[in-house]
Amino acid sequence: MCFRTRTLSSKKYQICYLITYRSNKNYGNMDELEKAQNLLAETAQLAKSDPTLIRVCQKLSRKIKADLQFLQRHRHKTNTNTHDLTSSNVPYLSGVLRVIKESNQVQDVICDMRKYGIIADVICDNGKTWKKVIARNPQSLHLIWAGKGQYGTKDVVKKACKYADCAKLHSEISPPQVVCVFCNGVTYDMAEALESKGILVDGERVDVSQEVIDKLVGVFSESSDDSDSDDNDYRSFGAPNQMNLSPPSSLSIAEALPLDQAKCIEEIRELPSYEKVFLDITTMLVYISDVCNGGCEFEFTEKILLEQAAAERRGSALKTISPNMTDRLLVTCQSAMDDYWGIVNVMAGEEETRRARELSDRITVVADTMSARFASLAASGQIKERSKVIFGTADCLKCEILTSNEGFVRAAAAQDIHIPAILHQPRALSEQKKVQGSKHSQ
Known part of the structure; x- marks a missing residue:
């Protein structure tokens, strides 16, 4: 397989990256049924060779099997339309498999994002990249883009722009990078249209065929009597309409808070995400915990502390959070800070309390200001009101959040609210719990 890529442009506004590749595998002499069988075997082999892809390969296999069953049912029927056997989903599913192989840290495939009306x-x-696979002929895609497609067919350029807008809605703080993968190429005119929208196009570009040009000239002639608009140029037929998409609203800060607090929050919101980070209670406790500051070599009577000390010896939790706290504005909300000190006052030892004061001096504390979308989260075993306030304030501030509360992050994602979280292992305050004079034997 030939897969051509190049480094993303340094322009930050370009969040869509279109890739074109062609398969060198010779499927020309195979019927669709044989292709589907080979694709199923190839997917199973990938799952065996890479255990991290077992779940996504199983999901892809189910899609391939459904197509395979359809082909098997209709292969020998005399009244089956030839189009049914030659226009299966096999080329598209083959493209999905190729993209999986070329991608890193694949989380999901053929994911129906109903909230946005798209499928990634x-x-x-x-989760930082969404890829869309398109397996259609570039000439057919061009006709659709130019307004000559069959009724109901969707324009790829509009769809790509919708993906870009939905990515911004998915996370205002750190939108996923959208990648459209064309399996069979893209015309020069479509590529130019995409680039004019800030979307990068990489890969083989093809000329518009004479047959397509003839059809488009007919469209142009028919429409020229009705309007003198520049839209009559067939290259602009695919230009996307202005979308009625707007970012999730937040609770009115100015109305709910004193002027100084409202100004502080607005200033934090305007900072770029790499200049700020929100600290959850769990992160602040890790930072000051004795077990993370040399105390992991001691023995403990409590099982949870023994387990956390052992985990700390294997890998320091501070190595995850400290780099993300360096040269950034540290922010938390009042509820998180109050609960943090409530724990420190009861559980902390002398050194842990000292570190707690030093950390507090570095943190900007803002009033609880939950964003509207977090306020709408339905309560569950993992969705507690206190966590909604903390994570919702981080969302309102457009901050990434350092946390070990993976349960809340997953539960929120199940309700289509995706949190830009930096996850780390939890650690409890341990200074007063260690067995003095007794250290872990190596």
């Missing part, structure tokens, strides 16, 4: 064919890079 491959979600990878720990």
Whole structure:
């Protein structure tokens, strides 16, 4: 397989990256049924070779099997339309498999994001990238883009722009990078249209065929009597309409808070995400915990502390959070800070209390200001009111959040609210719990 890529442009506004590739595998002499069988075997082999892809390969296999069953049912029927056997989903599913192989940290495939009305064919890079696979002929795609497609067919350029807008809605703080993968190429005119929208196009570009040009000239002639608009140029037929998409609203800060607090929050919201980070209670406790500051070599009577000390010896939790706290504004909300000190006053030892004061001096504390979308989260075993306030304030501030509360992050994602969280292992305050004079034997 030939897969051509290049480094993303340094322009930050370009969040869509379109890739074109062609398969060198010779499927020309195979019927669709044989292709589907080979694709199913290839997917099973990938799952065996890479255990991290077992779940996504199982999901892809179910899609392939459904197509395979359809082909098997209709292969020998005399009244079956030839189009049914030659226009299966096998080329598209083959493209999905190729993209999985070329991607890192694949989380999901053919993911129906009903909230946005789109399907992300491959979600990878720990959720930071959405990829869309398009397996149609570039000439057919061009006709559709130019307004000559069959009724109901969707324009790829508009769809790509919708993906970009939905990515911004998905996370205002750190939108996923959208990647559209064309399996069979893209015309020069479509590529230019995409680039004019800030979308990168990489890969083989093809000329518009004479047959397509003739059809489009007919469209142009028919419409020229009705309007003198520049839209009559067939290259602009695919230009996307202005979308009625707006970012999730937040609770009115100015009305709910004193002027100084409202100003502080607005200033934090305007900072770029890499200049600020929100600290959850769990993160603040890790930072000051004795077990993370040399105390992991001691023995403990409590099982949870023994387990956390052992985990700390294997890998320091501070190595995850400290780099993300360096040269950034540290922010938390009043509820988190109050609960943090409530724990410190009861559980902390002398050194842990000292570190707690030093950390507090570095943190900007804002009033609880939950965003509207977090206020709408339905309560569950993992969705507690206190966590909604903390995570909702981080969302309102457009901050990434450092946390070990993975349960809340997953539960929120199940309700279509995706949190830009930096997850780390939890650690309890341990200074007063260690057995003095007794250290862990190596």
